[in-house]
Ligand code: SP5
């Protein structure tokens with residue numbers, strides 16, 4: 001399988017993540033990419049290619065322009081304001097205040113455009129996010145041109161990023177950018193299957209009222225898991241999008257057998273819905289050893305996952321989302337790619 005990667009995804013080198021009340025070294029770090037690449041090279045699972053630059057237009061097709069400008073300027077404005085640490089929001093337009101004004105100062109804008117506080121903005125964050133969506137678009141373009149599957153080693157991840165909000169380590173929604181790009185290139189309906197441990201709230205929000213993207217997600221029950229405020233089974237889409245959003249919240253500790261049976265339901269729905277392309281939000285944080293997640297995948301289960309994904313028999317793009325058990329991250333990704341038979 002052809003693999004897309006850009007060295008510029010390393011440009012985000014955050015020092016801080018707000019975790020359980022402490023600033024810690026971020027779980028979402030550039031070493032994740034280094035280790036996946038190393039294992040890809042060691043196993044020769046596929047040729048690695050650098051994508052071209054696709055510019056901002058494909059991003060603006062799914063994200064708000066004010067939000068994109070904010071991400072581009074945030075770090076410079078933060079430094080100009082004299083702040084020493086990384087840019088972390090600490091005030092929001094919460095329910096009891098006004099949500100219709102966008103403040104002009106960077107501290108106000110941070111809360112307006114953030115959905116969580118664990119994700120700091122740093123020098124190089126915007127550039128890494130640009131590289132990450134280019135990786136997704138390079139992979140998608142290859143699959144569109146050839147029908148062959150491809151893997152995009154996206155980083156930072158994307159599925160928590162909404163139309164105008166960042167958080168959950170995500171800035172641009174790579175899968176959404178890729179899906180919209182595929183539609184613009186002539187696909188009629190794209191399925192986004194999100195297997196990351198966390199609910200893909202951003203992807204859901206972006207396509208919630210549309211029937212040209214089917215969003216299906218298997219994830220830790222938001223009743224007890226980030227992102228808490230979205231990802232419940234009764235969120236089925238709105239207007240013409242009704243029926244095109246499917247959530248499978250699963251309890252922490254869910255067995256692989258139950259998870260795979262749920263995946264088979266999801267694949268059945270994708271078949272029924274007549275999609276002509278599949279984009280997989282591939283988080284490998286469903287691994288039993290993941291430090292922030294609670295599913296029970298073993299290394300070998302990822303190969304079975306790859307096999308099942310290929311059984312959808314659609315042009316398929318696999319895009320990296322989460323996965324933080326750094327020792328095993330390369331093994332788990334490569335196992336998916338090796339299991340994918342097409
Ligand atoms: C792309 C992706 O996987 N983003 C995940 C973002 C999660 N951010 C909040 C994590 C909070 C984790 N708390 C779990 C404590 C386990 N002891």
Ligand code: ZN
Nearest residue numbers: 196197198322
């Ligand atoms: Zn995740």
